[in-house]
Amino acid sequence: MAFEGLADRLQGTIQKIRGKGKISEADVKEMMREVRLALLEADVNFKVVKQFVKKVSERAVGQEVMKSLTPGQQVIKVVKEELTELMGGEQSQIAVSKRPPTIIMMVGLQGAGKTTTTGKLANLLRKKHNRKPLLVAADIYRPAAIKQLETVGKQLDLPVFSLGDQVSPVEIAKQAIEKAKEEHHDYVLIDTAGRLHIDENLMGELKDIKELSNPDEIFLVVDAMTGQDAVNVAESFNEALGISGVVLTKLDGDTRGGAALSIRSVTEKPIKFVGMGEKMDALEAFHPERMASRILGMGDVLSLIEKAQANVDEEKAKELEQKMRTMSFTFDDFLEQLGQVKQMGPLDELLKMMPGANKMKGLDKLQVDDKQIVHVEAIIQSMSKKEKTNPEVINASRRKRIAKGSGTSIQEVNRLLKQFEDMKKMMKQMSGMQGKGKKKGMKFPFM
Numbered sequence: 001m002a003f004e005g006l007a008d009r010l011q012g013t014i015q016k017i018r019g020k021g022k023i024s025e026a027d028v029k030e031m032m033r034e035v036r037l038a039l040l041e042a043d044v045n046f047k048v049v050k051q052f053v054k055k056v057s058e059r060a061v062g063q064e065v066m067k068s069l070t071p072g073q074q075v076i077k078v079v080k081e082e083l084t085e086l087m088g089g090e091q092s093q094i095a096v097s098k099r100p101p102t103i104i105m106m107v108g109l110q111g112a113g114k115t116t117t118t119g120k121l122a123n124l125l126r127k128k129h130n131r132k133p134l135l136v137a138a139d140i141y142r143p144a145a146i147k148q149l150e151t152v153g154k155q156l157d158l159p160v161f162s163l164g165d166q167v168s169p170v171e172i173a174k175q176a177i178e179k180a181k182e183e184h185h186d187y188v189l190i191d192t193a194g195r196l197h198i199d200e201n202l203m204g205e206l207k208d209i210k211e212l213s214n215p216d217e218i219f220l221v222v223d224a225m226t227g228q229d230a231v232n233v234a235e236s237f238n239e240a241l242g243i244s245g246v247v248l249t250k251l252d253g254d255t256r257g258g259a260a261l262s263i264r265s266v267t268e269k270p271i272k273f274v275g276m277g278e279k280m281d282a283l284e285a286f287h288p289e290r291m292a293s294r295i296l297g298m299g300d301v302l303s304l305i306e307k308a309q310a311n312v313d314e315e316k317a318k319e320l321e322q323k324m325r326t327m328s329f330t331f332d333d334f335l336e337q338l339g340q341v342k343q344m345g346p347l348d349e350l351l352k353m354m355p356g357a358n359k360m361k362g363l364d365k366l367q368v369d370d371k372q373i374v375h376v377e378a379i380i381q382s383m384s385k386k387e388k389t390n391p392e393v394i395n396a397s398r399r400k401r402i403a404k405g406s407g408t409s410i411q412e413v414n415r416l417l418k419q420f421e422d423m424k425k426m427m428k429q430m431s432g433m434q435g436k437g438k439k440k441g442m443k444f445p446f447m
């Protein structure tokens with residue numbers, strides 16, 4: 001899991017001071033020593049670490065007193081705010097040209113994920129922003145690169161502009177932009193050549209394309225797994241070409257986090273998007289504050305909610321809520337809820353966004369098994385209508401029949417019945433609590 005070591009260490013440090021009613025300078029010093037180590041271990045640039053620790057220390061010692069927080073919580077708040085700031089503060093938006101098409105140049109070293117990201121970004125622009133992007137294959141040095149972009153285009157059902165590998169990239173860009181104007185594409189995404197390392201030829205060509213196409217954005221794609229190398233690459237590209245933002249790929253891997261935390265501060269250019277997997281929908285806008293929460297174990301609840309909103313039918317959600325309140329929740333509802341959760345993506349990914357998730361030891365190994373869900377579904381489908389509505393009628397012989405019918409075991413049937421009972425109890429507690437204004441952590445009912 002990305003940021004795991006950093007998250008563990010920072011959360012350990014925070015745990016120590018969380019409840020403290022008083023915090024001395026020595027406490028802050030001690031804490032800052034651990035924060036410093038945690039950041040260095042996560043491969044964050046040492047200058048960045050130094051500045052960060054200095055800022056947090058100053059603010060933590062000279063805290064204005066807020067009544068609603070304990071001193072321990074105030075220090076945590078400072079750490080979170082500064083982490084957010086370090087990653088760019090506000091979420092940064094993608095440019096929109098006043099005179100369409102908006103032109104985006106995608107640059108980066110080979111293997112960083114440039115071509116994949118170009119496809120993902122076009123997909124996002126179309127799906128989320130209702131745009132009509134044109135993809136441009138301008139990497140003529142690696143014939144496979146053109147094919148790769150064409151494959152991506154086919155997969156997404158998006159047009160790809162290509163003139164083969166005998167025409168110069170500058171000419172390709174020029175003609176692509178003309179075509180985009182004619183055909184009313186509002187975004188042009190130019191996939192430029194990548195090399196194994198930065199050299200003058202590459203930069204020269206990129207500068208030529210930049211000069212001709214006058215792009216609204218130049219996105220540098222870097223691989224988060226390469227840590228400080230990614231930061232150095234960003235610095236070089238920015239100096240030579242001037243970039244407008246960074247896309248950090250492979251954040252789904254177990255990167256220590258150094259690149260994510262250093263790039264903004266070193267290059268003064270924002271991280272705009274993060275790649276979270278190989279699939280074409282695995283690109284997310286980068287939210288510094290959410291990322292900071294995630295690192296500090298406060299959970300990325302907002303992203304989770306957004307994901308849920310994108311996938312859950314609102315009408316149905318309301319209906320479900322009503323049922324939960326009136327306690328008329330049945331196994332049929334449960335089945336439907338399972339279906340909706342499944343649409344949100346693999347369960348272990350969702351779980352990782354929950355507050356305290358990286359405290360749950362072995363979550364990575366746990367691999368919340370989507371197969372398990374299939375079993376649960378099979379069990380429910382083997383129940384009669386009456387059993388689904390009134391599970392208390394399910395006696396021993398019915399359990400045997402259900403297990404047989406669903407190809408599972410009696411133990412599994414028992415477990416599900418028990419979980420369902422527990423879940424109903426929990427719902428009762430929660431709906432009872434709402435009136436009193438108390439909060440309790442939500443749990444995935446069937447975990």
Ligand SMILES: Nc1nc2c(ncn2[C@@H]2O[C@H](COP(=O)(O)OP(=O)(O)OP(=O)(O)O)[C@@H](O)[C@H]2O)c(=O)[nH]1
Nearest residue numbers: 110111112113114115116194249250275276277278
């Ligand atoms: N896990 C994961 N893999 C990714 C991500 N982004 C890209 N990849 C993978 O990284 C590999 C390289 O991606 P490409 O898009 O081919 O790289 P490129 O930078 O275009 O390389 P060139 O075309 O050679 O310049 C591919 O196997 C991608 O599937 C990501 O966010 N997560």
